[in-house]
Amino acid sequence: MPGGAAVETGNAELVDARRILPGEWQLTFHAGHLATGARAGQHVHLDPRDTGGVVRRPLPINTADATTGTITLVLGGGTRGPDALTRLRAGDRLDVHGPLGRPFEVDPRSHHLLLVAEGRAMSRLRMLVDEALATGRQVTLLLGAESARDVYPSSLLPDEVEYVVATRDGSVGHRGAVTDLVPGYEAWADQAFGAGPWSTLAALARLAATRRTRLGVAKLGRKRGGGRADPVGSPLARRKAFLQVALDQTIGCATAVCLGCAVIGTNGAPLRVCRDGPVFAADELDWDLL
């Protein structure tokens, strides 16, 4: 698996649970195999016996701390969300499968990273913030939310991040959609990473597709002899994409069996979010389908 780490099934012990936003909880688990092996963009699966659901529930790894061997996951935000988990107490153990899926691929030459999140999808990008800062990159994080009460607390973010907020009702930051903020950072950014609802990601993808012509940016890097292209969907091809997105889909099995999580690629072929994603280069997907 391109994620690098071997997939393991292990017991994770709940260390801490706290409410970070109305209806959103951050759970800290002690799970050494996840803390050291996981990369930004990957997710874990919780067992239906623990969540009270029918199928496994994928949750993005919010943060991972290798020194303490802990990971955090963010729950909540929906009425049929994994609410059984919010009743867990510190010391409870549960099965956390992972890390699963393919991570974000950051080009080694990229120094300015633009991260765009909408609402709860913040937890899909949160770990990338840590990874990017640890490798000395500059990070600008744009967040879109309904109103001030839904804005991810800046106290949970590292100080080095430039954090810009847009709210629909204008109660804090820019009034409007998070995608309105993007043009201001496009020229600065070497690469962009998005997470959120399909409509937001589609808007981002359209911006990214026209970026080069709008800005008159030259293609980065040396020309390859003969113009050999990396195969679509390979880590190298994704690394070169300006925009990568992390998708949220109901995942039935995570073993590429049920095909319930599939989205449609630009060539019309279905791509499985559990196995080929959850991170995709924006130009791999057919954005008009949804």
Add this chain to the structure above:
Amino acid sequence: MKAKKRVVTSRDGRPAGTKRRPTVRRLRSAFEPAPPPRARPPEPDAADRPPSPGGEGDESPVDLELDLGRGLRLASPLMAAAGCFGYGIELGPAVDLGRLGAIVTRSTTVRPRPGNRPPRAVEVAGGLVNAVGLQNLGTEVIESRHAALWAERNVPVVVSVAGGSVGEYVEVVRRLDGLPGIAGWELNLSCPNGARSGTLFALEVDAAAGLVAAVRRATELPIVAKVSPAMPDLRSMARALVDAGVDAIAAVNTLPVLVVRDGRDGPALGNGLGGLSGPALKPLALRVVHEIAQVVEVPVIGVGGVADVDDVLDFLAVGASAVQIGTALLADPLLASRLADDLASECRRRGVAGYRAFVGTALPSRRDAPSTRGVEYRP
């Protein structure tokens, strides 16, 4: 009342020759299946066996075998349901399938299908709603690649067949018939019938029977027909399917349902409608199995919301001879083979020689009224 004439006096001690209804020329193959499971209280069986302690370490052999007819013998009555175990090879050869009775593949059409637009699955209270849209690799890949892989494995593979017309079903079966890795067919009747302006095969008795008869002519392998719970009374359907030549009936497929999107501006699934599976479907599936098991002699395979051994025993009790695991397999791919082991230990615990002692214990001693007669008010 006329119905009284058809009362079956004793289900357990019925002489082999008696017929409950006149059957017109039922064609059976040379491989006569084992007599269909009948209601039998577990006690008499236990009496003629040496007392078994039934402890944890007890490994006395338990008869879990099931003969589906036409030479298809399953090591256990637990099967992987269509669509929930892929082609059976995704998890690799390293996975020990243990006492899994059979794998039913993802539904296969003549040509590859990309499937529906996303989202394709959404979880609801007690169930999963999916509209994958029969995404599959088509017949050719099975012909050239998968069948050979299946032949190497020790678990029989039943190919689920789907299509938009009788001709398409028959073409899949004809092209794959005789390949070494294929043990039988399951007809996915929940497909729109092109010849009848898209009405599902599963909703029209004559269309379904015609389909089965056409497939029967194309193959000597056992045929399982998977019926839909969307039909109110499946008795006439079940009888017609048996008369057309099926060797077993799987009940039930998913139930067509609708889920509303979060913003309440449309359906949650890209396809609009989806099929409900999971625990929410189980009582419905039990009703259908209970209904069908009373009117057909062929084995009935219970499907719908099976997640533990109690669910398996429930289905056996209402007359199922085998049980398929569907949605629960998605969370735990090895569940089916583990449930087979659980069933074996349940047999030991109850001191019976085989799981057949559990089959049909909840069936009524006389034929029950069909479900269309009403649930709350009965004259």
